[in-house]
Every structure is written in C-alpha cells, then in structure tokens.
Amino acid sequence: MDYIGEHTFWALAGRFxxxxxxxxxxxxxxxxxxxxxxxxxxxxxxxxxxxKTPDPAYLNAGRGAFALHSLGVLxxxxxxxxxxxxxxxxxxxxxxxxxRDLPIQYVFSALWEGQEGSFLIWMVWHVLLGWILVRSAxxxxxxxxxxxxxxxxxxxxMLLGVYVFGTKIGSSPFTLIRELPENLGLPWTTIKDYLxxxxxxxxxxxxxxxxxxxxxxxxxxxxxxxxxxxxIPFAYAVAGWVERRPxxxxxxALPWVFFGVGVLGTGILMGGAWAxxxxxxxxxxxxxxxxxxxxxxxxxLVAAGHVMxxxxxxxxxxxxxxxxxxxxxILVLYSTFLTRSGVLGDSSxxxxxxxxxxxxxxxxxGFFAAGSLLLLLLRWNALPKNAADEAFSSREFWLxxxxxxxxxxxxxxxxxxxxxxxxKLIGPEGLLPILGEAMAPPADVFRHYHxxxxxxxxxxxxxxxxxxxxRWDATPNExxxxxxxxxxxxxxxxxxAAWGLKFDQPMYTVLLFTGMFAAVANLxxxxxxLRGTWRAGGLALTHLGFALILLGxxxxxxxxxxxxxxxxxLHKDFPANxxxxxxxxxxxxxxxxxxxxxxxxxxxxxxxxxxxxxxxNPDQTPGEKLFTLSPYIQLNPRMGNVxxxxxxxxxxxxxxxYVSFADMRSTxxxxxxxxxxxxxxxxRGEEVFVFDSYLMRCDSILVNDAQMxxxxxxxxxxxxxxxxxxxxxxxRSETVDVPYQVRGNQASPxxxxxxxxxxxxxxxxxxxxxxRFKMKFWRKAPDEQEFILLQxxxxxxxxxxxxxxxxxxxxxxxxxxxxxxxxKAAPKA
Amino acid sequence: xxxxxxxxxxxxxxxxxxxMVTIQDASTYATFELAQRKAPEQVTVVGQLDLEQPITFNAxxxxxxxxxxxxxGARCVVYFNxxxxxxxxxxEEVTLTGMSSGDTAFxxxxxxxxxxxxxxxxxxxSAP
Numbered sequence: 001m002d003y004i005g006e007h008t009f010w011a012l013a014g015r016f017x018x019x020x021x022x023x024x025x026x027x028x029x030x031x032x033x034x035x036x037x038x039x040x041x042x043x044x045x046x047x048x049x050x051x052k053t054p055d056p057a058y059l060n061a062g063r064g065a066f067a068l069h070s071l072g073v074l075x076x077x078x079x080x081x082x083x084x085x086x087x088x089x090x091x092x093x094x095x096x097x098x099x100r101d102l103p104i105q106y107v108f109s110a111l112w113e114g115q116e117g118s119f120l121i122w123m124v125w126h127v128l129l130g131w132i133l134v135r136s137a138x139x140x141x142x143x144x145x146x147x148x149x150x151x152x153x154x155x156x157x158m159l160l161g162v163y164v165f166g167t168k169i170g171s172s173p174f175t176l177i178r179e180l181p182e183n184l185g186l187p188w189t190t191i192k193d194y195l196x197x198x199x200x201x202x203x204x205x206x207x208x209x210x211x212x213x214x215x216x217x218x219x220x221x222x223x224x225x226x227x228x229x230x231x232i233p234f235a236y237a238v239a240g241w242v243e244r245r246p247x248x249x250x251x252x253a254l255p256w257v258f259f260g261v262g263v264l265g266t267g268i269l270m271g272g273a274w275a276x277x278x279x280x281x282x283x284x285x286x287x288x289x290x291x292x293x294x295x296x297x298x299x300x301l302v303a304a305g306h307v308m309x310x311x312x313x314x315x316x317x318x319x320x321x322x323x324x325x326x327x328x329x330i331l332v333l334y335s336t337f338l339t340r341s342g343v344l345g346d347s348s349x350x351x352x353x354x355x356x357x358x359x360x361x362x363x364x365x366g367f368f369a370a371g372s373l374l375l376l377l378l379r380w381n382a383l384p385k386n387a388a389d390e391a392f393s394s395r396e397f398w399l400x401x402x403x404x405x406x407x408x409x410x411x412x413x414x415x416x417x418x419x420x421x422x423x424k425l426i427g428p429e430g431l432l433p434i435l436g437e438a439m440a441p442p443a444d445v446f447r448h449y450h451x452x453x454x455x456x457x458x459x460x461x462x463x464x465x466x467x468x469x470x471r472w473d474a475t476p477n478e479x480x481x482x483x484x485x486x487x488x489x490x491x492x493x494x495x496x497a498a499w500g501l502k503f504d505q506p507m508y509t510v511l512l513f514t515g516m517f518a519a520v521a522n523l524x525x526x527x528x529x530l531r532g533t534w535r536a537g538g539l540a541l542t543h544l545g546f547a548l549i550l551l552g553x554x555x556x557x558x559x560x561x562x563x564x565x566x567x568x569x570l571h572k573d574f575p576a577n578x579x580x581x582x583x584x585x586x587x588x589x590x591x592x593x594x595x596x597x598x599x600x601x602x603x604x605x606x607x608x609x610x611x612x613x614x615x616x617n618p619d620q621t622p623g624e625k626l627f628t629l630s631p632y633i634q635l636n637p638r639m640g641n642v643x644x645x646x647x648x649x650x651x652x653x654x655x656x657x658y659v660s661f662a663d664m665r666s667t668x669x670x671x672x673x674x675x676x677x678x679x680x681x682x683x684r685g686e687e688v689f690v691f692d693s694y695l696m697r698c699d700s701i702l703v704n705d706a707q708m709x710x711x712x713x714x715x716x717x718x719x720x721x722x723x724x725x726x727x728x729x730x731x732r733s734e735t736v737d738v739p740y741q742v743r744g745n746q747a748s749p750x751x752x753x754x755x756x757x758x759x760x761x762x763x764x765x766x767x768x769x770x771x772r773f774k775m776k777f778w779r780k781a782p783d784e785q786e787f788i789l790l791q792x793x794x795x796x797x798x799x800x801x802x803x804x805x806x807x808x809x810x811x812x813x814x815x816x817x818x819x820x821x822x823x824k825a826a827p828k829a
Numbered sequence: 830x831x832x833x834x835x836x837x838x839x840x841x842x843x844x845x846x847x848x849m850v851t852i853q854d855a856s857t858y859a860t861f862e863l864a865q866r867k868a869p870e871q872v873t874v875v876g877q878l879d880l881e882q883p884i885t886f887n888a889x890x891x892x893x894x895x896x897x898x899x900x901x902g903a904r905c906v907v908y909f910n911x912x913x914x915x916x917x918x919x920x921e922e923v924t925l926t927g928m929s930s931g932d933t934a935f936x937x938x939x940x941x942x943x944x945x946x947x948x949x950x951x952x953x954x955s956a957p
Binding site: 412441448 | 833840856880882884910912913915
C-alpha cells in the first residue's frame with residue numbers, strides 16, 4: 001500500500017546508508033585485518049626483526065572499504081538531518097526528538113538527543129579521525145585501521161534495527177512510527193492517509209526543554225569527539241601488542257592522548273557549564289552518575305598519557321601503559337552502557353530510555369574487555385624485562401605513583417557510580433544473589449565522593465607542582481631546590497587566601513595550598529625554565545589550567561554562600577532551609593543585598609520573574625539599586641515546566657538565583673481560589689476522609705435519564721449525579737448532587753460546591769472498578785498574597801575555574817602541536 | 830622489582846580501603862517499615878504518591894507534606910523541607926532519601942521523581 005505523505009524513499013535511503021556503513025566497516029576490518037595478520041605480512045617487524053611489505057592490493061581494498069563506510073555514515077547523518085529539518089514526523093526519531101517550533105540552532109541538539117543519534121555522532125567522529133589515521137599512521141595503518149573497522153562495525157550494528165531470530169539488533173533512526181513493534185497490526189496503520197487524519201502526526205514531541213540551551217548544542221559533540229579520540233590510542237596499543245611492539249606504539253599515539261585529554265576535559269566541563277546555567281541544582285558538578293561516567297575515562301586517559309612518557313623516554317612501564325590505555329577505551333564503552341541502558345534510572349536526574357539493546361551493549365563491552373585482557377596475557381612476555389628499580393628521585397618513579405593515584409580515584413568513582421549495576425549483578429534479585437539487601441547510592445553524594453577525591457586532589461596537585469622539576473633517572477639536589485621559590489610564594493598566597501576567604505575546614509585549606517602550589521610552580525616552570533615559549537609550554541600550561549580548575553572548584557563550591565535563608569524557625573534538629581519567601585513588591589533582606597520581586601511576565605514559552613537587587617546602607621536599610629536578575633520558568637505542557645537560573649557575573653563572584661517555587665496556576669484558577677486538589681474513588685455508601693477534618697460520604701448514585709440507541713443497544717445519553725454528604729468534625733454537614741453527563745461518546749464531568757464548608761467536588765468519571773466513580777475534591781484557599789520562593793547563592797571566584805578550562809584546552813593543544821611538528825614527525829604518507 | 834611489589838601492595842591496600850569507605854557510605858533501599866526499624870539511619874525508599882491524600886505545601890516554611898505508598902503497599906506521611914517540585918503530582922514514581930521519624934512520618938532530604946516519559950503519549954497514537 002502507498003501511504004500518502006510518507007517519505008518512504010528517504011526511509012529506504014537511510015536504511016541503505018546504514019547497511020552500506022555496516023558493510024564498509026566489515027570490509028575495512030577484514031581487508032586491513034587479513035593483510036595485517038597474514039603470516040609473514042605483518043606490518044611490524046616479525047620475531048626476527050624483519051619488516052615485510054604488506055600487500056598493496058589489500059591496503060587499497062581496506063581504504064576503499066573505509067571510504068564506502070564513510071559515505072554510509074555521512075549518508076545516515078544527511079538523511080536524518082534532512083528528516084528533522086523537514087519535520088517528517090512519520091519517522092519515530094524525528095517525532096520523538098523534535099517539533100515544528102524548535103528553533104533552528106537546536107536541530108543539532110535534537111539530532112543527538114536520542115541513543116541512535118549519539119551513536120551516529122560518535123561514528124562520524126571516528127570516520128574523521130580514521131581518515132587522519134590513514135594519512136598519518138604509515139606502518140601502523142593496517143593494525144590501527146583494522147581495529148577502527150572492527151569498532152565501527154560494532155557501533156554501526158547499534159543502528160541496524162533488524163531482527164535476527166527474534167533478537168533485536170540495533171535500533172534504526174529511520175524506523176517509521178507505524179513500523180514500531182507496538183504499533184504493528186493496529187487498525188490505524190492501514191489508513192492510507194493516516195498522516196493527515198491523525199492529529200498526533202502534525203507535530204513532534206519536541207526537544208526536552210532542559211536541552212534547549214546553547215551549551216547542549218556544543219557539549220555532546222565535544223564530549224563524543226573526546227570519546228572518539230580515545231579509540232586511536234586504543235587502536236595503536238592493540239596494534240602494538242599484537243605485533244609484539246609493546247613500546248613503539250606509544251610515540252605515534254601520544255599526540256592523540258593529549259588531544260583526547262584536552263577535548264574530553266573541555267567537553268565534560270561544558271556539560272558542567274550547561275548544568276550551571278540551565279539546571280537549578282545550584283552548581284556545575286553534582287557527582288551525577290552521567291557526569292561521573294564521562295569523568296572516569298578522562299582520569300584514566302590522563303594517567304595513561306603520563307606513563308606513556310616513561311615508555312617513550314625509558315622503555316619501561318609498557319605494561320601499565322597498555323593496561324591504562326585499554327581501560328580508558330573500555331571505560332568509554334562502559335560509560336555509554338551506563339548512560340544508555342536505563343540501568344541508572346533510579347539514581348540519575350538524567351533519564352534515558354531503554355531501547356532493549358542492553359544485551360548488545362554488554363556484548364560490545366565484554367568483547368573489548370575480554371579481548372584486551374587476552375591480548376595482555378598472551379603478549380605480556382613480549383615486554384622487555386626491567387632490570388633495576390627506578391631511583392627515588394627520578395621523574396619516572398613519581399609518574400608511576402601519580403598515575404596509580406589517578407587510577408585509585410577512577411576506581412572509587414566507578415564503583416560508586418556502578419551501584420545500580422552491582423545490584424543487577426549481585427543484589428537480592430540479581431544474577432548471583434550475594435547481597436542480602438539492595439545497595440542504594442550514598443545519601444550524601446558530596447560527602448561520599450569528597451572523602452576520597454579531595455585527598456586524591458591534594459596528592460595529585462602536589463605531584464603536578466613538583467614532578468615537572470624532577471629529571472629522568474635521578475634528580476640532583478640542586479635541581480630539587482628550584483621548586484623552593486614556588487613553595488614559598490604559594491605558602492604565602494594560600495595563607496592570605498585562606499584568611500581572606502575564611503577557610504576553616506582543614507582538608508579544604510590543604511587543597512587550597514597544594515592547588516596554589518601546583519599553579520605557581522607550573523607558571524614558574526614555564527616562565528623560568530621553558531622561557532615562556534609557546535612551543536614547549538604545553539605541559540606547564542596544561543598543569544596550570546588543571547590547577548586553576550581545582551582551585552576554582554574548591555573556592556566556588558567550598559565557599560558557596562546561600563544568601564537566601566528562610567527565617568522561619570522549625571525545630572532545633574530541623575534547620576530552616578535556603579529558600580526565601582518574596583511577597584510581591586516587598587523588599588526583603590538577603591544579606592548583603594535587599595531584594596524585591598516586582599512581578600512576572602511572559603516571553604514566548606518563558607515565564608520571567610524580575611528580581612531587583614539593592615545594596616545595603618550602613619544603617620542596614622535598602623540602598624541604591626544594583627542590578628536585576630530574571631530567573632525564569634520554561635513552560636512546557638508536554639514534558640513539564642523547568643526552573644532555570646539567572647546569574648549576575650562579576651569578575652570575582654557570581655550571584656546565582658532561581659525561582660524554587662511559584663504558583664503556576666492560571667489567573668482564573670488563582671482567582672477561583674480552590675486549592676489542595678485530591679482524588680478519590682468512591683462507590684455508593686463509601687466514606688473517605690478529606691482535608692484532615694472532613695468526612696465525605698457517597699449517599700447514592702442517581703440516574704435521571706438514560707437513552708439507548710435502538711439498533712445497537714449502546715448508550716446514547718446519560719444524565720446522572722452522585723449525592724455526596726460532607727460532614728465536618730464539628731458536626732456541620734451539607735449534601736449536594738454532583739452531576740455527570742454522557743452524550744454519545746462525549747462525557748462531561750460536572751462540579752458542585754458545598755458552599756458553607758468551602759469544599760468543591762467534581763465527578764471525573766467511572767472507575768475501572770464496577771460501580772465506583774472517580775471524584776476530585778478541592779478546598780477553598782484562604783485569601784493570600786502573591787509570592788515566589790527564591791534560592792540565591794554567591795559563587796566566589798568561579799571564573800578561576802573557567803580560566804583553567806581555557807588554559808587546559810590551550811595547553812593540550814600546544815602539546816599536540818609540538819609533537820606533530822617535532823623533529824621525529826615525518827611528512828605524511 | 831622489590832619496590833614495585835611494595836608499591837603494588839600499597840596501592841591494593843589503598844584500593845581496599847577506598848572501597849570499604851565507599852561500601853560503608855552506601856545507603857540501602859528500604860520499605861517504610863524497614864526505615865522505621867532502622868531509624869535514624871538514612872535509607873532510600875522507592876514508592877508512589879498517594880493522590881487520594883492531600884498534598885499540601887506551606888510556603889512560609891517551604892514544607893511539603895504528602896503521603897507515599899512503598900512497594901509493599903504501606904502508606905506513610907512524608908515531610909520534605911524544600912519547595913514543591915514542579916509537576917509533583919504527575920510523578921509516577923518517587924525515590925525518597927531520608928530517614929524515618931521512628932513512628933509515623935518520614936523526613937525526606939531528597940526526592941527524585943520519575944515523570945511519565947514522553948513515550949507515554951505514544952500510546953495515544955494507537956487510539957486515534
């Protein structure tokens with residue numbers, strides 16, 4: 001049957017590109033792989049140190065297959081983008097993630113909102129990086145591209161959307177809604193012009209309002225580029241270990257590691273910036289499982305990058321380097337599994353939908369985890385044996401220790417984030433019921449993570465300060481003394497800062513010092529020993545950037561000040577909270593400001609609340625007007641309203657506010673004055689307690705009129721009423737009839753008031769229980785003044801954090817540039 | 830390699846220590862009845878809102894009071910000293926972190942709501 005208005009051709013084209021990408025990836029893996037693993041044709045030197053030339057025919061076939069794969073991936077991207085831009089809502093993906101009123105800049109956010117789209121963007125980056133690899137890997141091309149082909153094959157399979165022996169393999173973004181399993185065979189799918197007839201197809205569900213933020217346009221692609229960048233060192237490591245070159249792969253992989261550290265780090269903190277600007281949890285980091293899942297691979301990537309230097313300079317630590325590199329890529333896959341499988345449902349504010357691909361995701365993860373482990377075991381003896389211990393004062397010794405500390409940090413974050421997974425595995429209802437009761441994530445996540453991560457940060461920042469001053473092999477004492485000026489300067493600076501910012505918690509104060517030490521020492525190292533050159537400055541600037549991130553996070557969070565305090569005293573064990581009540585046009589003290597809420601206004605689908613900030617005079621009265629903030633509520637009837645913050649940025653602090661409660665009822669509803677809606681299901685003779693002090697009784701159900709359609713016996717019209725008696729505890733009582741009408745298949749609920757008792761009842765409809773009815777009740781609201789609740793924080797020196805992110809990006813960029821332009825880099829193949 | 834072994838030992842000891850701390854911190858999933866027995870220990874209760882009982886929010890104290898039903902079907906009055914979340918009544922499931930008062934009430938420190946996903950609307954398509 002031909003459906004009217006459907007873009008069936010494009011759905012087919014999309015599928016075609018998916019299969020093309022799949023076949024191309026298969027070809028890439030096969031042609032490169034066969035040529036690579038063919039006996040004697042290995043691109044690396046064999047056991048006797050001979051290098052054989054690979055077969056150029058296979059090489060060309062591999063490149064050709066990768067070209068086809070790339071065409072397929074770009075084709076998928078093109079068709080999907082066209083479908084979203086053209087509002088083809090017969091596509092399930094388009095219908096679920098976009099709508100007609102979606103501003104053009106958020107089309108990309110819609111593109112990668114869903115699981116299929118995020119796999120797609122990840123694959124697009126792999127394709128791009130794959131081509132750089134083809135151009136630059138030279139003797140490593142076979143091994144690395146075989147791995148890239150294999151990874152792409154498995155990722156493309158996530159988009160196939162085919163059923164093999166009843167098992168779903170992948171989920172295609174080109175599935176039409178009428179083709180969804182739950183809709184197959186439904187009557188409407190046989191309507192030729194269903195797209196025109198069914199109103200639901202006229203517009204999509206729209207993008208989650210939380211994601212309609214500019215950070216959400218750039219955060220996911222940056223994060224996925226960072227994720228994609230970890231594939232390249234992984235591919236090099238696999239190639240190196242298979243070819244028994246367990247150390248040599250490090251040199252070409254190193255720039256990719258810096259690239260990954262820079263991009264992934266920036267991507268993670270862009271997510272933080274989004275959380276800070278669009279979410280109202282009051283900060284840029286919440287130790288949310290989804291944030292943790294992307295942080296952990298970054299930490300292990302940083303650790304891997306550091307030990308790679310040892311491999312390069314000292315030809316040792318090859319095993320640790322490989323373990324960390326493999327682990328990083330596996331953790332990237334694990335992160336995808338965590339965030340995309342729905343397993344975190346109970347523990348994350350991010351909600352993800354289970355597409356029924358958990359099995360496939362777990363296979364993917366298991367395949368690479370088991371494969372890496374096997375490779376390590378099989379090839380461990382190819383590692384050169386280390387004869388001597390590293391000297392205590394050597395750079396390599398401390399780099400190893402530092403990377404182990406980072407690993408410790410990663411393990412704790414991973415473990416706590418994985419609690420829902422552990423429950424699935426060993427919980428009472430898991431595969432192996434070891435635990436008696438299910439573990440829940442820690443009640444106070446901040447305290448929980450900080451108890452380990454703050455000591456880790458202290459050690460790491462100490463290492464960042466001192467280790468750059470160490471030499472390979474052994475460090476003479478006079479070299480060690482070079483770090484002393486920075487130590488002295490940072491002691492003075494951090495003492496001043498601790499005094500000025502009133503640091504009182506010992507751990508925070510220590511971190512303030514070590515963070516400052518790391519920043520000062522690296523600045524000193526750059527200016528004095530690297531003479532401030534950009535080319536060599538990568539290491540120092542990256543460290544400086546990360547030290548500033550730590551300091552900015554510490555100061556802005558550790559000294560975050562809630563200036564909105566609820567003055568109402570509840571109980572000595574139950575502290576008043578940090579939400580201040582602002583009655584309309586009343587000036588309220590919020591030290592060091594006075595604030596006034598002057599009303600609300602509507603701009604599109606934003607409800608803005610203008611809050612004016614005034615200074616405080618010496619006599620504690622409101623002073624002159626300083627600035628106005630307009631926190632808002634994004635109205636979204638389909639997915640729920642979202643409270644969004646408004647922030648005033650100063651160079652040394654941010655004043656951050658959001659409306660934590662506002663009466664969202666419509667004006668008529670407010671004026672009608674009914675409140676505390678509640679539901680009840682009642683039958684004749686039943687009684688329910690309502691509003692604490694009333695007893696509602698259903699005396700009888702009156703049927704006033706009922707007419708049947710003669711031929712069918714269906715109900716044509718019905719007039720009925722429920723007679724309710726409401727009794728107050730003080731003995732007063734009233735009886736009213738609540739009407740209910742049915743005309744054809746149109747039901748109209750009726751309402752009735754108990755005038756003296758101030759309660760309203762509505763007859764909602766019949767219940768699933770025969771003979772019982774759904775009722776709703778309201779009570780009369782006392783006359784009240786309009787108000788909002790506001791939460792406001794001061795984040796001191798948060799700009800230090802953002803400056804750190806910029807420096808981190810610049811520093812890693814310079815490290816990449818240095819290695820690309822270095823003397824060892826040969827012209828491109 | 831002696832120093833290498835020593836480092837490995839220290840790292841393993843630290844890892845075990847860190848994981849012990851982590852496990853100690855983990856809270857437990859409980860029913861209201863278990864929460865009451867464990868009071869004042871922090872627990873996590875997963876349940877649903879009882880819409881047949883009033884949900885009241887006092888803006889002066891920003892105190893939310895509602896009744897929740899846990900997985901065993903037990904009801905409990907819950908106090909939450911935070912502003913009422915948007916679309917609170919629409920939550921299909923609520924995850925309450927907090928402690929029992931020991932008798933009749935539960936004091937929630939944090940509430941995670943699971944809202945009806947937008948996919949729920951999809952069902953409407955099938956009945957045009």
